[in-house]
Structure formats: C-alpha cells, structure tokens
Amino acid sequence: MLKKITVLFASLALAVLVSSLLFSQGCGKGNKNDSDGPAPGTDKVSLSLSISENDDGPFAVISAEGSDIYQCSLRLNFDPEVVRPVKVEQGDLFEGDNYFFAPIDKPGYVPVGATLRWKGQETRSKGKIVTVRFERISDGDPAFEILDDAAYLIVNDDDKTRLPVVIGGGDQ
Numbered sequence: 001m002l003k004k005i006t007v008l009f010a011s012l013a014l015a016v017l018v019s020s021l022l023f024s025q026g027c028g029k030g031n032k033n034d035s036d037g038p039a040p041g042t043d044k045v046s047l048s049l050s051i052s053e054n055d056d057g058p059f060a061v062i063s064a065e066g067s068d069i070y071q072c073s074l075r076l077n078f079d080p081e082v083v084r085p086v087k088v089e090q091g092d093l094f095e096g097d098n099y100f101f102a103p104i105d106k107p108g109y110v111p112v113g114a115t116l117r118w119k120g121q122e123t124r125s126k127g128k129i130v131t132v133r134f135e136r137i138s139d140g141d142p143a144f145e146i147l148d149d150a151a152y153l154i155v156n157d158d159d160k161t162r163l164p165v166v167i168g169g170g171d172q
Contacts, residue, residue, distance in 0.1 A: 043067030044164040045155045047074070047129075049146050058083060059133045060144050062112070064093060068123035070158040071115035075147040076132055080107045083134040083142040090114075091128030102130055109147070116158070123158055 045066035052059055060076055078085070085104035094100055094114040102112045112130050116123065134142065146167050147153060155163045 044166055045069060046166045046168060047146055047155075048168065049076075049144060051142075051144050053136075057086070057133065057135045058142055058144075059131055061091075061131045062129045062146065063091070063127065064129055064155070065126040067163050068125050068157055069093060069155055069163070070123055070160075071113075071154075071156045072129065073111075073113045073152065073154040074129075075149075075152045076110045076112065076130075077108060077143070077145045077147050078110075078134070079140065079143040082138050082140040083136055085110050085132050086135045087133040088112075089131040089133070091130050093124055093127030093129050102132070104132070111152075 043066055045064055048063050048065075050061045050063070052061070060078075062074070062076065064072070088102040088104055088110065090100045090102075094116065098114065098116050100114045102110055104110055110132050114129060136142075148167050153165055153167075155165050157163055
C-alpha cells in the first residue's frame with residue numbers, strides 16, 4: 001500500500017512539474033511572465049558545461065550560478081553515434097527531498113528537469129545541476145552542448161518568474 005501511495009505521489013509531483021514548465025512557456029495563465037523570454041529586470045543565471053573523461057568514459061557536468069533557482073528544465077545534446085548515456089547523478093543544487101528527472105533513453109539528448117517541492121523552500125544560487133556519465137561507442141567528438149532554445153531551456157525563481165540564462169563557462 002505504501003509503495004502505491006509513493007508511486008502515486010511521485011506521478012502527481014511529475015505532473016505538477018510538467019504543468020509548471022508548460023505554464024512558463026505561455027501554454028496557460030498563472031505565470032508572471034507568459035512570454036518567450038525572461039521577465040525584465042530579473043537577475044540572470046549562468047549555466048556551464050564541463051566535460052571530462054576517465055577510464056570509464058566521458059562525463060558532462062552542468063552547473064548553475066546566479067539568481068536563486070527554484071526550478072529548471074534543459075537538454076544536454078550529444079552525438080549518439082559516438083557516445084551513449086549510462087548514468088545520471090543529481091547535483092547539489094536540488095539535492096534532498098525534491099523532484100529531479102533525467103531519463104537516458106533518448107537518442108541524442110538527455111532531458112533534465114528539477115524543482116524544489118514547495119514555494120518558500122530555501123533556494124540556492126550556485127551548484128551542480130547534473131552529471132551525466134557516458135560510454136564511448138566510437139571515436140570522434142561527442143558534441144556535447146546545452147541546447148540554447150527557449151522551448152527547452154527554462155529557469156525560474158520561486159515566484160515562477162523566468163530568469164535570463166547565459167550559457168558559458170566550462171567547456172561550452
């Protein structure tokens with residue numbers, strides 16, 4: 001019974017996150033900023049992508065720094081002919097009893113979504129969002145990149161105000 005309740009709660013939480021991200025894209029009302037871009041005058045968030053490789057294969061680390069972050073959604077693109085994701089590790093930015101998902105079954109990208117559980121929860125302005133570990137399947141450039149597209153790159157504060165995002169630092 002407890003397992004069913006836990007699965008039901010997790011499903012509900014995922015639905016709330018997806019709904020919130022859809023609202024932030026102008027698919028409904030309820031967001032202070034229903035446009036394609038950030039609200040004027042808001043602080044920015046810098047995302048960095050750092051790539052390393054060890055004996056197990058390459059790995060990509062996405063970190064954020066800037067304004068307090070309540071939720072984010074992004075895509076990490078890669079060349080599926082060169083690497084395939086094998087493991088995702090949640091970073092410290094959303095650690096603890098929060099919502100985080102990053103399925104590794106999509107060819108060419110890993111979608112990442114994370115949010116704190118409730119408004120008023122302590123937010124952080126700096127930290128690691130995710131580490132994605134890959135297996136190299138051929139020689140070549142894995143072409144790792146954070147997709148810079150407003151439909152997929154969303155960072156909100158705890159008032160659901162969309163924050164401007166700058167991709168830079170690290171290796172990207």
